Amino acid sequence: MDRIDRELLNLLQRDASRTNAYMADEVGLSPSSCLRRIRRLRQAGVIDRIVAILNPAKAGRRLRAVVTVELRLHGEPNTRQFLDLAAREEAVTQAHAVTGEVDAILMLRLRDMEEYDALCHRLFQNRTNVARYWTMMVIRTAKDETAIPLE
Amino acid sequence: MDRIDRELLNLLQRDASRTNAYMADEVGLSPSSCLRRIRRLRQAGVIDRIVAILNPAKAGRRLRAVVTVELRLHGEPNTRQFLDLAAREEAVTQAHAVTGEVDAILMLRLRDMEEYDALCHRLFQNRTNVARYWTMMVIRTAKDETAIPLE
DNA sequence: GCATCTTTGCAATTTTATTGCATGCTGGAC
DNA sequence: GTCCAGCATGCAATAAAATTGCAAAGATGC
Structure with missing residues (x-):
């Protein structure tokens, strides 16, 4: 290198x-x-893959949101289970376990609020391990870079 | 289409x-x-660009973090100013203005905590318009997808 | 049903990727 | 400093892929 x-x-x-x-x-x-x-x-795996990046507006996924999630039961197996559930959702583009006041954070790409509503029902309602969640709808994106800075 | x-x-x-x-x-x-x-x-711009996605671990950017930011002065020009400042940072891969309890959210790619420390000084200290900020270090990533789901 | 505009497939052509091979460079042992 | 081994390099030949012209098929609007 x-x-x-x-x-x-x-x-x-x-x-x-x-x-x-x-x-x-x-x-x-x-x-x-x-x-x-x-x-x-x-x-060597330094280059993971070559992909096309689409224009979200022209691909019909105009809404973007960030959701922070606090789980009822914390700890490794519970967090993993929730993340795997979230990862299976098409609209979820990123799913991370994080440190801090919440346990997980999800990045969403949505067609409309209807899709958001449906997603919330599947991921956050009753049966799931979610205590609380906070949604931040993206108003404006100033930067969105796939490149990783190399020294 | x-x-x-x-x-x-x-x-x-x-x-x-x-x-x-x-x-x-x-x-x-x-x-x-x-x-x-x-x-x-x-x-037509549906395909924005074709890019290589690197393996972050093998490219020396092992740490990942999400930072939510509450500004002192809210409103359009102030938010824009902060986002532009953040966007200029190499380690900031995404910068969004959002709805909710905070004003902005940043996604970071860091080499180490030293870089995090330096970044915080530049973006969040005294002179800037930041009232408070919360950092969530990414522990584990279950999904990280660049593709936009097409119906 | 007809005319028009667009998309398709084929085959020829051009461009690009890929490989073998000989040469040159680099770093370590002595 | 010198020698050697192990790679990386450039050139030229070859293979593969992209690109284009053109005629036919298909879709669209009236």
Whole structure:
């Protein structure tokens, strides 16, 4: 993982649709060397995957929300069980166990409030292990970056 | 945006590194038709970009945190100012204005607690418009999906 | 039902990725 | 400092993939 690898990763994190020749030129390598480095980074698992990022507005998922969740029964197996339940939901894009006043935090992508309502019923009502939850609807997003900063 | 477009988008959201011929076969189209659809989806902005998703652990950003922020002065211009400040930070991967008990929420990717400490000083200390903030360190991530669910 | 505009598949062409191989560089042992 | 082993590199050839023109099929509006 030298300087060139980091440059390549940064390029790929911004736009992975460019040709190998372009990126080779960008980092000052021959196409073959560049390709072999990228392949190595993939096989080593540094690059997890290459994906298309959609425009949420044009894909019909306009609403975004963050939900913090306090569980009734805390501790590992209970938290895990709740997270697994949440992870199965399409609208849940991220599900984390966290430190602090709450036990878990969910990021949602919703079509409308109807979907939110239905989701709440499935995840937070009676039978589940949820004591309380707080929903924050996203008003405006100033930054939304998939790239991980490399030193 | 018919069934085939949605299938293509779903394929691309999971793995955009496959060949056009493979995806054409997957959705039952000829390579040329498939390519033209994908190009159209890109030009229409439905596909925003194609990016590499790195493995955070192997890229040296092991810590993840969610920070909720209550501002001293609420309202549009103040919120915007804070978000813009936060967005300029490398470690901030997401910055949202939200409804609820707090005004903003930040998602962080950190190398270590030292970086967290430095970030807090820059974003939350004295001169800034922050009244209080609550940090939730991510213990475990059960789901972390970039794909947007398409009906 | 007809004319028009769009999408499709095929085949040819162009571009891009991939590989073998010889060379050069790097770091460690002595 | 010198030698050696192990990699990374660039070049050129090859294989694979993307891209385009064109004619036919399909959808849309009147």
